[in-house]
Amino acid sequence: MRKSNEHANKCRDEGNKLYSTRNFFDALLKYNESLCYALDESVSALAYANRSAVYFEIKLYEHCLTNIEFAKLNKYPEKNAHILLSRSEKCVALMNRDSDKHRQLPENLSCFTKLSYKENSQMPFIVDCLELRTNDVFGRHIVTTRDLKVGDMLTFEEPYFKVIKSDSRYESCQELNKYQRCAACLRDNLMDLIPCKKCISTMYCSQKCLEYADRNFHNYECNINETLLKAGIMQMVMRVFFQSLNIFNGSIDELEKFLNDCTKTSTCVYDFDFSTTDEHKLAKSYLLSSYNLARNEAVTSDESSHSIFMLDPLLIELWDSHSIFITKFIKRFIKIYDSNFHGICGWSVKKSENYEAQMIGVGCYCFSSLINHSCSPCINRLYSYDKLIIVVDRPIKKGEQLFDCYRSPFFKQSKSERQYSLLNEYAFRCQCEACVKNYPLFHSLKSFNKKLLKYAKKSKNEIQKLDFVEAQRKFQEICSIIQDSKEYPSSEIILLQECVQQCLSIILKPKNLIL
Numbered sequence: 001m002r003k004s005n006e007h008a009n010k011c012r013d014e015g016n017k018l019y020s021t022r023n024f025f026d027a028l029l030k031y032n033e034s035l036c037y038a039l040d041e042s043v044s045a046l047a048y049a050n051r052s053a054v055y056f057e058i059k060l061y062e063h064c065l066t067n068i069e070f071a072k073l074n075k076y077p078e079k080n081a082h083i084l085l086s087r088s089e090k091c092v093a094l095m096n097r098d099s100d101k102h103r104q105l106p107e108n109l110s111c112f113t114k115l116s117y118k119e120n121s122q123m124p125f126i127v128d129c130l131e132l133r134t135n136d137v138f139g140r141h142i143v144t145t146r147d148l149k150v151g152d153m154l155t156f157e158e159p160y161f162k163v164i165k166s167d168s169r170y171e172s173c174q175e176l177n178k179y180q181r182c183a184a185c186l187r188d189n190l191m192d193l194i195p196c197k198k199c200i201s202t203m204y205c206s207q208k209c210l211e212y213a214d215r216n217f218h219n220y221e222c223n224i225n226e227t228l229l230k231a232g233i234m235q236m237v238m239r240v241f242f243q244s245l246n247i248f249n250g251s252i253d254e255l256e257k258f259l260n261d262c263t264k265t266s267t268c269v270y271d272f273d274f275s276t277t278d279e280h281k282l283a284k285s286y287l288l289s290s291y292n293l294a295r296n297e298a299v300t301s302d303e304s305s306h307s308i309f310m311l312d313p314l315l316i317e318l319w320d321s322h323s324i325f326i327t328k329f330i331k332r333f334i335k336i337y338d339s340n341f342h343g344i345c346g347w348s349v350k351k352s353e354n355y356e357a358q359m360i361g362v363g364c365y366c367f368s369s370l371i372n373h374s375c376s377p378c379i380n381r382l383y384s385y386d387k388l389i390i391v392v393d394r395p396i397k398k399g400e401q402l403f404d405c406y407r408s409p410f411f412k413q414s415k416s417e418r419q420y421s422l423l424n425e426y427a428f429r430c431q432c433e434a435c436v437k438n439y440p441l442f443h444s445l446k447s448f449n450k451k452l453l454k455y456a457k458k459s460k461n462e463i464q465k466l467d468f469v470e471a472q473r474k475f476q477e478i479c480s481i482i483q484d485s486k487e488y489p490s491s492e493i494i495l496l497q498e499c500v501q502q503c504l505s506i507i508l509k510p511k512n513l514i515l
């Protein structure tokens with residue numbers, strides 16, 4: 001599909017119908033689709049103007065004014081200019097009148113953005129007490145050099161390589177995610193997004209993100225983006241390839257030479273300095289730390305990359321001259337994808353009864369990818385847009401290993417099923433404490449403290465109703481109870497851990513929702 005004013009106008013008409021029934025979320029989706037398809041500025045101008053009307057209705061006045069400005073910049077018809085002028089005057093008056101009340105954009109995690117301990121000097125996104133160890137059983141793994149408490153925040157890691165998920169036949173993600181959030185940073189910006197000037201399926205939250213994407217990957221993707229969005233694993237693997245190529249200004253020879261020279265010695269995220277402001281150096285460090293997440297050459301098959309390369313003349317040229325290197329690179333990252341990449345969870349800004357997180361993207365987190373699995377984990381993984389936050393779930397003693405749970409925890413799935421899927425998907429036989437000691441499923445778990453069990457059950461029911469501030473208080477309260485509990489596993493601790501997750505999800509969810 002190409003840009004088309006006709007399609008853009010049709011989407012805008014549909015948006016207007018939805019607007020008239022006050023279905024503002026779906027109206028914004030349609031206006032955003034209209035912006036993506038619009039060929040002429042005058043057609044974009046109408047979509048921006050309509051979007052400003054939505055933001056006015058939902059009292060997001062700054063967004064309303066920005067959209068009015070965009071409409072004007074895109075040659076909004078002179079004869080209707082008075083409509084925008086009047087809306088903008090009303091906006092300003094309401095903003096002045098309700099200066100303390102009008103809906104601000106609260107940054108998620110306002111007081112939840114701090115690591116619990118001093119940051120690592122070379123990796124400022126993790127605390128300084130996490131060390132890398134290697135042994136025959138676990139390969140590389142992470143241990144703590146100090147006691148860690150329940151609720152401690154250990155990382156705020158951003159992925160260098162990441163993609164937005166949309167339209168996928170393979171993953172459960174919202175088909176229209178591409179009209180809801182920035183393709184570069186995954187923020188929703190309350191759907192106030194700007195489109196790529198050339199393709200029909202990429203939007204950004206700012207000009208800065210648009211330029212970043214054009215410089216780093218979209219220059220290769222723009223022509224084939226529709227295919228990539230539907231390409232499952234290959235969407236992310238191709239992103240890594242394109243972004244890597246851009247590090248070397250498009251020279252595949254230089255990329256190949258760099259990887260050949262640098263990967264003779266095994267390196268990982270601990271070997272680089274991520275505190276540098278030198279973007280080029282950083283990019284190379286990310287590339288090598290990601291490339292070396294695989295510990296040996298890949299033996300996976302790769303059927304679809306050839307057909308993707310055949311879609312664009314520039315890519316055909318690359319393939320014809322370097323098919324051996326490209327195949328090796330792609331196979332390696334397919335393997336890394338399978339055992340190391342993380343699905344990124346996030347929330348839509350649509351108000352709904354069943355307001356659950358969904359998959360919004362995939363990211364390569366070079367540090368977090370070194371954490372091994374346990375069916376009875378001691379950390380919890382959360383996302384604030386693309387940032388991966390690791391929170392301590394059970395007390396961890398100095399010298400102990402950090403364990404995440406890759407699949408289902410022990411209380412949700414039988415040992416044989418867990419072991420089967422870990423062996424199949426991650427190629428290891430799990431020997432975690434839950435597997436060795438045969439921890440039971442939830443319904444067979446013992447309770448050691450009836451009073452605490454009652455408190456846990458009551459809390460679980462009440463938490464849904466808590467607001468942001470109350471959820472933070474409850475989070476602290478429950479974390480210290482888990483910290484002080486001695487008996488594990490028990491039904492009360494499992495329930496309390498679920499309460500902690502519920503609190504965190506309230507804290508992380510977008511605060512402004514669109515009807």
Ligand SMILES: C[S@@+](CC[C@H](N)C(=O)[O-])C[C@H]1O[C@@H](n2cnc3c(N)ncnc32)[C@H](O)[C@@H]1O
Binds near residue numbers: 371
């Ligand atoms: C995300 S990586 C973790 C880092 C990995 N240990 C390394 O050296 O790169 C996942 C891989 O680590 C290994 N692994 C993870 N948890 C393990 C465990 N509990 N026991 C043994 N191996 C494990 C498996 O090879 C798995 O495919």
